[in-house]
Amino acid sequence: MAAKRSVIPFGPQHPVLPEPIHIDLVTEDEKVVEAIPSIGFVHRGLEQLVTKKDFGEMVYVAERICGICSFGHGYGYVKTIEHIMGIEPTDRARYIRTMLFELSRMHSHILWLGLMADAFGFESLFMETWKIREKILDMLEAATGGRVIFSIMRIGGLRKDVPDDVMKGFLPELDKVVEGIKACEAAFLSDPAVLGRLKGVGYISKEDAIALGCEGPFLRASGVEHDNRMRGYAAYGDMDFKIITSDEGDSYGRCYVRIHEIYESASIVRQCIEKMPQEGIYVPIKGFPNGEHMTVIEQPRGGACYYVHASGKKFIERMRVRTPTFANIPALAKTLQGCDVADVPILVVTIDPCISCTER
Amino acid sequence: MLDGLEIVELTGLLNNIKAVKTDGFSLMQICATKIDESYEILYTFGKGYDIRNLKTVVREGEHVPSITDMFEAAYLYENEIHDLFGIAVDGINHDYKGTLYRTAEETPFR
Amino acid sequence: MRISKSPWLLHYDGSSCNGCDIEVLASTTPRFDVERFGIVNTGNPKHADIFLCTGGINSQNEDVVRQIYDQMPDPKVVLACGICACDGGIFKDCYNILGGTDTVIPVDVYVPGCAVRPEALIDGVIKALKILDEKAEKMKRGEYKSLTSAEYAEKLKGMKTASDKEKEDENA
Numbered sequence: 001m002a003a004k005r006s007v008i009p010f011g012p013q014h015p016v017l018p019e020p021i022h023i024d025l026v027t028e029d030e031k032v033v034e035a036i037p038s039i040g041f042v043h044r045g046l047e048q049l050v051t052k053k054d055f056g057e058m059v060y061v062a063e064r065i066c067g068i069c070s071f072g073h074g075y076g077y078v079k080t081i082e083h084i085m086g087i088e089p090t091d092r093a094r095y096i097r098t099m100l101f102e103l104s105r106m107h108s109h110i111l112w113l114g115l116m117a118d119a120f121g122f123e124s125l126f127m128e129t130w131k132i133r134e135k136i137l138d139m140l141e142a143a144t145g146g147r148v149i150f151s152i153m154r155i156g157g158l159r160k161d162v163p164d165d166v167m168k169g170f171l172p173e174l175d176k177v178v179e180g181i182k183a184c185e186a187a188f189l190s191d192p193a194v195l196g197r198l199k200g201v202g203y204i205s206k207e208d209a210i211a212l213g214c215e216g217p218f219l220r221a222s223g224v225e226h227d228n229r230m231r232g233y234a235a236y237g238d239m240d241f242k243i244i245t246s247d248e249g250d251s252y253g254r255c256y257v258r259i260h261e262i263y264e265s266a267s268i269v270r271q272c273i274e275k276m277p278q279e280g281i282y283v284p285i286k287g288f289p290n291g292e293h294m295t296v297i298e299q300p301r302g303g304a305c306y307y308v309h310a311s312g313k314k315f316i317e318r319m320r321v322r323t324p325t326f327a328n329i330p331a332l333a334k335t336l337q338g339c340d341v342a343d344v345p346i347l348v349v350t351i352d353p354c355i356s357c358t359e360r
Numbered sequence: 361m362l363d364g365l366e367i368v369e370l371t372g373l374l375n376n377i378k379a380v381k382t383d384g385f386s387l388m389q390i391c392a393t394k395i396d397e398s399y400e401i402l403y404t405f406g407k408g409y410d411i412r413n414l415k416t417v418v419r420e421g422e423h424v425p426s427i428t429d430m431f432e433a434a435y436l437y438e439n440e441i442h443d444l445f446g447i448a449v450d451g452i453n454h455d456y457k458g459t460l461y462r463t464a465e466e467t468p469f470r
Numbered sequence: 471m472r473i474s475k476s477p478w479l480l481h482y483d484g485s486s487c488n489g490c491d492i493e494v495l496a497s498t499t500p501r502f503d504v505e506r507f508g509i510v511n512t513g514n515p516k517h518a519d520i521f522l523c524t525g526g527i528n529s530q531n532e533d534v535v536r537q538i539y540d541q542m543p544d545p546k547v548v549l550a551c552g553i554c555a556c557d558g559g560i561f562k563d564c565y566n567i568l569g570g571t572d573t574v575i576p577v578d579v580y581v582p583g584c585a586v587r588p589e590a591l592i593d594g595v596i597k598a599l600k601i602l603d604e605k606a607e608k609m610k611r612g613e614y615k616s617l618t619s620a621e622y623a624e625k626l627k628g629m630k631t632a633s634d635k636e637k638e639d640e641n642a
Contacts (some may be wrong), residue, residue, distance in 0.1 A: 038460070039461070040460060040461040040462055043463065045468055047469075048468060078395065210449075211432065212433045213386055213387050213388065213431070226409075231409055268383075294362055294411075305389050305404065307389075307391055307402070317394075317395070318393040318394070320393070322391065326436060327388075327389075327433070330432065330433035330436065360463070
């Protein structure tokens with residue numbers, strides 16, 4: 001008997017993610033044949049705030065594009081403005097920024113591991129990973145005063161310095177985090193029940209991943225060696241780290257890439273603290289930005305583009321942010337084709353979607 | 361100042377983009393900016409760490425051709441431009457017909 | 471204080487930046503552990519007693535929030551989590567933001583913060599528990615029934631909102 005087509009709406013309110021996303025799943029029995037994503041439930045329209053908040057205040061708006069990748073958004077915007085205005089931040093500012101960026105990446109990846117564990121029904125693993133994540137949040141709080149939104153960025157540098165002894169105190173904590181993640185790694189990458197849910201699920205080939213414009217761990221898990229940190233912005237040029245890739249192309253590969261990126265990030269944070277230069281954190285700025293520029297940086301979820309068009313006034317003309325999840329949605333729709341309905345939550349989580357980033 | 365910026369006429373847009381694709385670039389983003397009474401549309405392409413930008417100017421009422429034939433994933437960007445700026449994009453492979461962002465105020469960036 | 475019930479909570483992101491949402495989730499994990507009060511995070515509105523709503527509510531979300539609220543059984547308590555849910559916060563001036571949970575459904579407890587801290591959130595939940603008890607008590611006596619979102623919208627029509635007052639002040 002031929003299967004009957006039916007459409008299953010997924011979301012916006014659903015238990016997999018803390019955020020609303022809606023996907024229409026066209027199914028034949030238990031197989032998804034087409035997935036049509038629709039977004040807009042978190043669209044605030046913050047890009048238009050440039051007409052109401054001046055270019056300095058926009059830093060705080062940019063940070064609130066998303067609460068998970070908040071530091072990166074603040075950084076991307078500030079870097080773009082600094083480029084337009086020809087400002088070179090001090091070495092100490094560059095190093096502290098890099099350190100905070102990597103701590104953010106670690107907390108974001110660990111958060112994802114937890115959501116993933118929750119999606120495949122491993123509740124205790126979810127709790128364990130989030131317990132480890134609290135250590136990172138403690139470090140971020142000690143450095144900036146905030147747990148998820150820091151507001152430490154400023155055009156020309158940082159708003160406050162992080163004392164050296166506070167940073168030195170991070171080193172033993174980092175070891176504990178890495179130790180904790182190593183213990184969880186066994187569950188994610190070798191537990192047979194977990195492997196059953198991850199291996200071969202949501203495969204995307206290297207060619208498709210490039211053609212569909214995938215970003216970040218999603219791209220690297222399909223064997224593409226691309227990481228925008230290699231562009232050498234902030235202090236990445238001075239750091240020794242490698243790009244983690246996997247040839248699996250499936251959910252397992254994405255899990256592998258993210259876990260190993262946590263170790264790399266921990267190593268970058270350590271290098272930043274050990275090499276931390278001693279000098280000011282702020283370069284005074286004069287005048288208003290005039291010109292346009294686009295910055296590409298590597299957020300936890302992949303490459304993000306920040307475009308600013310300014311015309312020498314207090315208010316810039318346009319700020320545009322292309323976030324990694326926005327680029328990953330077409331590929332997500334593709335991987336959903338042909339999957340089982342029961343695997344949809346895992347596949348949605350596997351791209352590490354950040355809806356508030358996507359919709360701004 | 362944008363990396364590898366090229367300013368092209370709207371009529372020659374598709375040919376220029378085809379050339380970029382032939383060079384092996386993939387689409388990074390499309391965005392629109394309102395400048396006085398016209399709109400600038402910026403197409404950004406990447407290949408490895410190289411970036412190329414194409415910019416075209418669209419006047420009020422002009423239609424933009426879709427590039428989804430060449431870059432399948434361009435549909436989200438093109439729908440976004442249509443919904444937020446009210447610029448008509450012809451021939452999108454997945455046309456949401458104005459429902460990608462269901463905003464309270466129609467085409468808020470117009 | 472004595473907690474008489476094990477209430478279940480439902481969380482929905484009404485156009486927030488996600489910061490408050492991950493803090494809501496963090497408050498259910500071992501460090502903060504609201505589950506020690508018998509609280510369970512549920513996905514089904516019909517199971518929920520407490521509604522945690524984050525974000526300033528955008529026009530597309532409005533009806534979703536109304537539906538979730540209306541589906542919850544009485545007695546129920548609504549918590550506005552974070553400054554955006556309280557009054558729109560930094561996104562107040564955005565074209566697509568209505569400006570706070572209480573523009574759509576009645577709110578019982580306001581928990582400010584950007585992002586809201588888990589400690590503050592737990593404090594808010596405990597306050598909500600007390601309100602929940604009071605409502606249950608009144609319900610037993612037949613003195614209370616919560617407003618539906620439609621009734622609430624009707625009630626709002628005659629009321630001045632904070633932004634109306636701001637406009638008046640500007641004019642004066």
